[in-house]
Amino acid sequence: MGLKANWVKHLLKFKFEAGTSRGVYTEKETFYLRITDTETPSVSGFGEIAPLHGLSIDYVPDFEQVLNNVCDTFNSLDLEVFPWNLNIILSQLIDDAFPSVKFGFETALLDFMNGGKRIIFDNDFADGRKAIPINGLVWMGSKEFMVDQVEEKLKAGFDTLKLKIGAINFEDELSILSSIRERYTPEQISLRVDANGAFPVEEASQKLAKLNNYQLHSIEQPIKAHQTEAMAILSESSPVPIALDEELIGISDYVQKMQLLKKIKPQYIILKPTLLGGLQHCREWIEIANRLHIGWWITSALESNIGLNAIAQFSAEYKNTLPQGLGTGALYHNNIVSPLTVENGCLRYDTKKEWDLDILE
Incomplete structure (x- = not known):
């Protein structure tokens, strides 16, 4: 029928x-x-x-x-x-x-x-044999709130932290990074920051120079999207590797994807399937990035465990050793109960746990 x-x-x-x-x-x-x-x-x-x-x-x-x-x-x-x-x-x-x-x-x-079993891709992650390293996400808030989150993530075994920056006093944000670096080397803890486009173009270079003191892995979207010339200059001159995020949203044409990455030449791109039009579009971005020797990782975009599960299984289709951005499953009081579990800085699919989909009936 x-x-x-x-x-x-x-x-x-x-x-x-x-x-x-x-x-x-x-x-x-x-x-x-x-x-x-x-x-x-x-x-x-x-x-x-x-x-x-x-x-x-x-x-x-x-x-x-x-x-x-x-x-x-x-x-x-x-x-x-x-x-x-x-x-x-x-x-x-x-x-x-x-x-x-x-x-x-x-x-x-x-x-x-695949039989309606929440198995989007039948791979080592979905059958519980492979865990995906992920970054521990530190949300913006007061300095005290952010420091508490950092401590929580470190105790939970994360060796890559991603800090949202750009909303509180910049010097306070630098002091949080400094406190981490005083205790952990880049080999022990990798630090990513995400500005969500918060830096004014005229201040971006100065702020990137200050951030470089803390030996960061990368910064996501330092300036607002659709400032291609300015972003290309930053990508070439920044001492901190730049990852494009919002810059990719709204671009579905393959040729335009290629032109954007050739123009800006970022060190990394961040792939969010919900925002980019699904997995096939992400495959195109990955293919282009690989050809241009641009690194990439995949990130959820505040989906519940239904969407997160699909994104994680897609991520596991690739041999990408970078920590992925898949730590959003614990954000909600009323998330879908699922086999997804975070242990020691990794996302696992615990095949002993069941999905509870009563809320969807």
């Missing part, structure tokens, strides 16, 4: 005020997509559609109507899906203007094709 799609909305509640230079999150709306076949109703594929306020290009006032329209079209087509036609279906069904919708459908269909 063909595949059918429907969705339910869920409001995720943060355990604390999660601060970035764009604002503070206390809750986040997400949408769970379910795909079934009327001939085998016991098999369901789930995906997560989670546009981010102030960042996703598809965070629009009529988003629920967009979801309804895509589901109605999908349900009317009497589709059968196979690995060979998945990307054809996605490209014809969902406009690139709605990247989070494409990611949700893509991962739900992959889950469905």
Whole structure:
């Protein structure tokens, strides 16, 4: 009879005020997509559609109507899906203007094709044999709050920390970095910082020079996106390696992806499937980055465990030894209960634990 799609909305509640230079999150709306076949109703594929306020290009006032329209079209087509036609279906069904919708459908269909067991990719991570090293994320807040988070992450066994910067006094942020470096060498603790575009262009070089005193691994998006010339100059001159993040959002054309990375020549790019239009678009960014000798890692974008699981399994398809940005599963009071577990700075899929999807029924 063909595949059918429907969705339910869920409001995720943060355990604390999660601060970035764009604002503070206390809750986040997400949408769970379910795909079934009327001939085998016991098999369901789930995906997560989670546009981010102030960042996703598809965070629009009529988003629920967009979801309804895509589901109605999908349900009317009497589709059968196979690995060979998945990307054809996605490209014809969902406009690139709605990247989070494409990611949700893509991962739900992959889950469905693999038997509806939350196995998006059958690999060493999904079967519990491989753990993925991840960075410990330190959110913005008061200096005391950030220091407490640093201590918590170090005690939990993380050897890579990522600090959100750009919202509190810059000297206070430097003092936090200094306190870490007084205790740990770069070989012991790798430090990443994420400015989310907070630095004014005219101040960026000076701030990067000061940050360089703390032997950082990289800085994500020091200035706002779409300042290509300025970012290219920074990438060439910065003593701290630069990673592009927001800069990639909204670019779906392969040629434009290539042109952007050739122009800016960053040291790294950060891939967030929800914001970039799904896994196939991430594959294109990875292929281009590899050709241009640009490093990369994959990061979740505040999805719940449904989306995080898909992103982690996709990440495990690659032999990338850099710590990934997949530590967001513990952010919420009311996350989906899943086998995802963080141990000693790594994300694991504990096959002894079960998914609890009652909230999706």
